[in-house]
Amino acid sequence: MLPFFRPETFSFVNHPTPAIVAQSAVRRLPRLALLLFCAAYVLPGFFGRDAWKSADMASLGFMSELVSGSARWLSPTLLGVPAESPALLPFWLGAWAMQLAPAGIPADFAVRAPFGLLLVLAMVGTWYGTYYLARSPLAQPVAFAFGGEAQPADYARAMADASLLAFIACLGLGQLSHETTPALAQLGFSALLFYALSALPYASGATTAAAALGLIGLTLSGAPMLAVWFGLGGAAIHLFDRSHDDTRSTTGHRASLQSGMVVLVTLLGAGLAVWLDLWRWKIDLPQANWADWNGIAQLLLWFTWPAWPLVLWTVWRWRHQLFSRQISRHVALPAWFVLVTVVSTILTGTSDRTLLLALPAMASLAAFALPTLKRQVAALIDWFTLLFFTTCGFIIWVIWIAIQTGVPAQPAANVARLAPGFVASFSVFAFAIALVATVAWAWLVKWRVGRHRAAIWKSLILPAGGAAWCWLLLMTLWMPLLNYAQSYTLLVQRTAALLDEPSCVEALDLSQGQIAAFQVYTTLLLVRAGTTPVCPWLFTEPGPDLSIPAGVDTSLWSPHTAVRHPVDGTESLLLFKRR
Numbered sequence: 001m002l003p004f005f006r007p008e009t010f011s012f013v014n015h016p017t018p019a020i021v022a023q024s025a026v027r028r029l030p031r032l033a034l035l036l037f038c039a040a041y042v043l044p045g046f047f048g049r050d051a052w053k054s055a056d057m058a059s060l061g062f063m064s065e066l067v068s069g070s071a072r073w074l075s076p077t078l079l080g081v082p083a084e085s086p087a088l089l090p091f092w093l094g095a096w097a098m099q100l101a102p103a104g105i106p107a108d109f110a111v112r113a114p115f116g117l118l119l120v121l122a123m124v125g126t127w128y129g130t131y132y133l134a135r136s137p138l139a140q141p142v143a144f145a146f147g148g149e150a151q152p153a154d155y156a157r158a159m160a161d162a163s164l165l166a167f168i169a170c171l172g173l174g175q176l177s178h179e180t181t182p183a184l185a186q187l188g189f190s191a192l193l194f195y196a197l198s199a200l201p202y203a204s205g206a207t208t209a210a211a212a213l214g215l216i217g218l219t220l221s222g223a224p225m226l227a228v229w230f231g232l233g234g235a236a237i238h239l240f241d242r243s244h245d246d247t248r249s250t251t252g253h254r255a256s257l258q259s260g261m262v263v264l265v266t267l268l269g270a271g272l273a274v275w276l277d278l279w280r281w282k283i284d285l286p287q288a289n290w291a292d293w294n295g296i297a298q299l300l301l302w303f304t305w306p307a308w309p310l311v312l313w314t315v316w317r318w319r320h321q322l323f324s325r326q327i328s329r330h331v332a333l334p335a336w337f338v339l340v341t342v343v344s345t346i347l348t349g350t351s352d353r354t355l356l357l358a359l360p361a362m363a364s365l366a367a368f369a370l371p372t373l374k375r376q377v378a379a380l381i382d383w384f385t386l387l388f389f390t391t392c393g394f395i396i397w398v399i400w401i402a403i404q405t406g407v408p409a410q411p412a413a414n415v416a417r418l419a420p421g422f423v424a425s426f427s428v429f430a431f432a433i434a435l436v437a438t439v440a441w442a443w444l445v446k447w448r449v450g451r452h453r454a455a456i457w458k459s460l461i462l463p464a465g466g467a468a469w470c471w472l473l474l475m476t477l478w479m480p481l482l483n484y485a486q487s488y489t490l491l492v493q494r495t496a497a498l499l500d501e502p503s504c505v506e507a508l509d510l511s512q513g514q515i516a517a518f519q520v521y522t523t524l525l526l527v528r529a530g531t532t533p534v535c536p537w538l539f540t541e542p543g544p545d546l547s548i549p550a551g552v553d554t555s556l557w558s559p560h561t562a563v564r565h566p567v568d569g570t571e572s573l574l575l576f577k578r579r
Helices: 031-042 055-068 089-100 112-134 152-169 182-198 205-220 224-240 248-275 290-303 307-317 329-348 351-367 375-405 409-418 428-449 458-476 479-486 489-496 512-521
Strands: 504-508 525-528 537-540 557-563 573-578
Touching: 031 112, 031 152, 031 458, 055 089, 055 512, 089 112, 089 182, 112 152, 112 182, 112 329, 112 351, 152 307, 152 351, 152 458, 182 205, 182 224, 182 329, 182 351, 205 224, 205 248, 224 248, 224 329, 290 329, 290 351, 307 329, 307 351, 329 351, 375 409, 375 428, 375 458, 428 458, 458 479, 489 512, 489 557, 489 573, 504 512, 512 525
Parallel strands: 504 525, 504 537
Antiparallel strands: 537 573, 557 573
């Protein structure tokens, strides 16, 4: 191509779309590389760690009670107390995994298999949802006067690749997407529903089944209200989107049937939630003060970074398509998912676990910003990402070296102060994986600043690669330290060593995570404390400065000892013996 020739110069004067993309910009991201990239993000965090406090551990406790028969399958409880989230399906999946696991497989490892598949489902739903949105006529790039514009299938595939990279790059995805909690199940089923609604113009039996499975799965995972809003809003957007067929009469009839089917399944899901008592009305409006709104703003900024600036740019550049008389589903549908999730996050006070559901749609919107980005903006994203993640990775390596050798002295002293009693261990396997990942990051940076600069997804390869690299470093080099600080293992071991197992213990005001840890990792028999002692021992959380809480009747219970969590003082326990 001549240096002075630009295809967009010869395109139509009145662009029906802000996307100007040449065929050379939608080159294929190698499938094997993409699959390996996703595996490098999914697998670390599901292997080699304990269940972490407190939601991860609490979920394991509910699953264990289902397996043992201590709780009913339609109303999971932990020592008779229901979960904060009105979820059923996530606990069922974990319990089934525990039942099917071979003998000798730890329970906290067995339950991660279905949840790992749910994370994969979220990735697949994000990719295919964006793919079908990008096939929409209003999403297509400008047709050049002399040809050379991106072909629809190639353009859609490039947009889908970009959305998957944006999804992985989001900082808030790391820990929550690797826990065995209802939040991950909600993420997987909401992404499945996002795909199904995106693909309705090309509907088949599989698409309809995916919509039903997404709505019912989201309802049974503890988010029936979000399922209702997603379903009704998605059906309305599809009904008023008439751009995917040539004849308006055929389009209207087909769209009405499809939208009606989505509404019907949505109402069936709502009825199922009523029958199973899954509705939990919780309105927790933020206070009209700086602290609350500043906290919400900070959560939105860091949790969805780097997707949110691209999302805002997409809404601005595609605003004429979004707010015109003809709905542009490729912007309206993901924008609806984001709006519902963000409003729910603000109004219910559920913070990051609700906001997690916005990430697939935000990743899709972020991808549609790429065809309209100027070269200077793309370069700024690359440089910022390079500096940010390289600095993070460097810090992770330096602290790990300090833990192993004591040099540099200051990071080693900080770790000793924050995690007293921690003894470092060296794993050749973990070190080798971290080293290979670091070499891969260096190669990726070299590739990005070298050739292949025309690929439209190029601006998201470094954010996604950096997020995956740092997450993998944390899950290899720092895993022993994180297990020491984030699990209940040592607390349980120290406490159980003071008792003769099996022993009966009463639990007073313990968190669900603590209760689950003792039930899963020991043979102690825990019962909820009552007015009359039935066990020789009592566990309770201490008051300020390890003082005896007011709920303990000292005429019945004699203080025995205090057991401290090695890192988190709020997780310490007081042990009492019956007089």
